[in-house]
Amino acid sequence: MQNLGWLLVFVAFLGQAVPTEVVAQNRSKPKGLDLCIAHYNLENLFDTLNDVKVNDEDFLPHSELAWNSVRYYTKLGKLAKVIAGLNQGNVPDLLGLCEMENEDVLKDLLRQPELRRSPLTYLHCPSNDSRGIDVALLYHKSRFKPIARQDLTVDLPGDTATPTRKILLVSGKIPSGDTLHILVNHWPSRRGGLEKSAPNRYAAARCLRKAVDSLFAMYGGPNRCSIIITGDFNDTPQDASIRLLLGADSTGSKGLYHPFSGLEGGSYCFQDRWEWLDQIILSRSLLASNTSQNHYVIGSAQASKDESMVQQEGKFKGYPYRTYAGNRYLGGPSDHLPVLLRIRCPRCP
Secondary structure, three states: OHHHHHHHHHHHHHHHHHHHHHHHHHHHOOOOEEEEEEEEEEEEEOOOOOOOOOOOHHHOOOOOOOOOHHHHHHHHHHHHHHHHOOEOOEOOOEEEEEEEOOHHHHHHHHOOOOOOOOOEEEEEEOOOOOOOOEEEEEEEOOOOEEEEEEEEOOOOOOOOOOOOOOEEEEEEEOOOOOEEEEEEEEOOOOOOOHHHHHHHHHHHHHHHHHHHHHHHHHOOOOOOOOEEEEEEOOOOOOOHHHHHHHOEEOOOOOOEEOOOOOOOOOOEEEOOEEEOOEEEEEEHHHHOOOOOOOEEOOOOOEEOOOHHHEOOOOOOOOOEOOOEEOOEEOOOOOOOOOEEEEEEEOOOO
């Protein structure tokens, strides 16, 4: 009877051991959500209607580009397919967009079959850009709840400077209840030459840095305030506008950490040279060593690059699959690749 008693105790112990092991395994699994943050330059997403208030004459049916409804809806479909698969086969949670003509083209984009039933909605930021191209934020309706926005005007140097795109600042709550601040950018181009046009991007960098410093002042500094900056900056992470004036680098010493700094590859290719013109920059708070806090998933910064986004033949083989090469219609989605990274939110349900 004594041996039988020990046997019953041993069996009871085994019955408890398996559930304990399962619980231990469950505890080792990361909790919460990985939020996918992305940015995409849509390469001249214009409608086919003449807007007399902006210079959109290149993108009309009777222009040299012969921009018509068939080409417009073909482009919309290809862009929608890219966006629908950015987040490991799903839509991203936050997506900065640039180079679209107006709010109507955003609505048309979200009406495409690939996005029609998606959880994405948008905030659009119109600008005084002479070509009428704007920035916008697409966001997952159940994972980001906007609570405030500002449209920041970039004042360019010189009395005759033409207006440029505004910076869209959106503050919102994620499912954990934490606040994220998103700034979507499209800085002035390199038209006229890199050196000659640089002061315009310096002005954009100063405007952005002023907004960042204001957020730091209101929300407890760079170690507590969670900021995500997306954009086509028309400069690289090594250029003075980003590294010195904005103060974003691989160390985060000035409060902004740049995960694309030093990363091989690029989002844009010109004369066989790849560059990171499209980037995502984070406040230092998202580098928290305490993984119970929201934090950047190390190594997740990348350009999304599949066959539908890359030219498969011809002179531009291996380049982003652009819509136009000069005046020649190629039919691709964009001359830029989308960029993305992941933010871990352990307290998100």
